[in-house]
Amino acid sequence: MSTMTTTPIPVTVLGLGLMGQALAAAFLRAGHPTTVWNRTAAKAETLLAQGARRADSAGDTTSPLVVLCVSDYRAVREVLESTDLEERILVNLTSGTSTQARATAEYVAERGGTYLDGAILAAPDGIGTADAVILHSGPRPAFDEVEPALRALGNATYLGADHGLSALHDVAVLGxxxxxxxxxxQGAALLGTAGVPATAFAPLAAQSAGTVAGWLAGYARQVDEGSYPAPDSTIDTHLAAMEHFVEESETLGVSAELPRLVKALAERAVAQGHGPSGYAALIEQFREKA
Known part of the structure; x- marks a missing residue:
């Protein structure tokens, strides 16, 4: 994938953990004048050798684009307290919740800046490649303005104007x-009682996961429509198999916590009249408050 842009955008990267260093290095490779800052200044040395400029403080920058990647949102606030956000676009790639993202957007707006929240679906060594997916949410005009630079990091994906969308998608994917x-x-633990190594199970597990992934589009349509036909197996049928899952685990001395949880969800769905429904009807259980 090409990461070069016709007009390099100056960018400042605040936070130089493993991910922050990967972000800054990707900007440098794409030709963007890059300023870096970290509380532990030594973490910038490798980037300085690649052409980055060191900022003496988080506020020592005039870059129109500021990218932040620190440990959590408490650290985000601490860093931003000393950062001039006036007329700057802040792209926050720190992991957190949708509530934290929306609150930070308000804080940045009060400081005269424009906020884009983001989520990184990649490991540090994948940054700057076509395999890296970076989610973004916030004002579309701001995203469009800095997208050429963001493409240096990977596939810059815009989700919508709600600042919380990136964090919500991130948590959903983590789940x-x-x-x-x-x-x-769980399966490896069960098979291990019969001397089957996990490496032998892995190919079958990967194939089965791929098969299940193929069902998702159909399940998604059922969830959106609120209708749960059962062209293959009903929840009643699944529940019978889940009982075997629990029994096998208990008999073999393997933890049955996960099987019991799966079975409990199905039992609640049956109690609510969804026994004859397709498996997607379990969405109603996940929508309920604990």
């Missing part, structure tokens, strides 16, 4: 990731 990984580890 998906943990569900897949937890399911794999």
């Amino acid at each position: 998906l990731m943990w569900s897949i990984l937890n399911g794999f580890l």
Whole structure:
């Protein structure tokens, strides 16, 4: 993928952890004049050797684009207290919640700046490649203005004007990731009782995950329409298999916490009349408050 732009945009990167360093390096490779700052100044040395300018403080910058990537939103506020945001576009790539993103947008606006919230769906070594997906939300005109620079980081994806959308998507994807990984580890633990190594299970698990991924578009339509037909298996049928999942785990001495949770969700759906429905009807359980 090409990361060069016709008019390089000066950018300042605040926060030089592993991800912050990867972001700054990608901007430099794409030809953007890049200023960097970190509380621990030594973390900037490699970037300085690549052509970056060191800022003496978080506020020592005149770049129209400021990219922030620190540990959490408390650190975001601490950094921004000394940063001049007047007429600047701040792109915050710090992980957090949608509530924190919206509150930070108000804070930046009060300081005269424009705020874009973001979420990085990539590891540091993927930044600057076509595999990196960077989500952005906030004012569209601001995104359009700095998108040429943001493309240096990966696939810059705009989600909408609501500043909380990036964080919401990030958390949703993390939940998906943990569900897949937890399911794999549960299966590996079960198979391990019969001496089957996890490496032998991995190819089948990957193939099965791909099969399930193919169902998502159809399930998504059912969720959006609020209608849950069962062309294959009903929740009643799934529940019977879930009972085997729990029993097998308990019998083999493997933790049954995950199987019991899965079964409990299905049982609640059946109690609400969704036994004959398709699996997508479980969305109603996830929508309920605890």
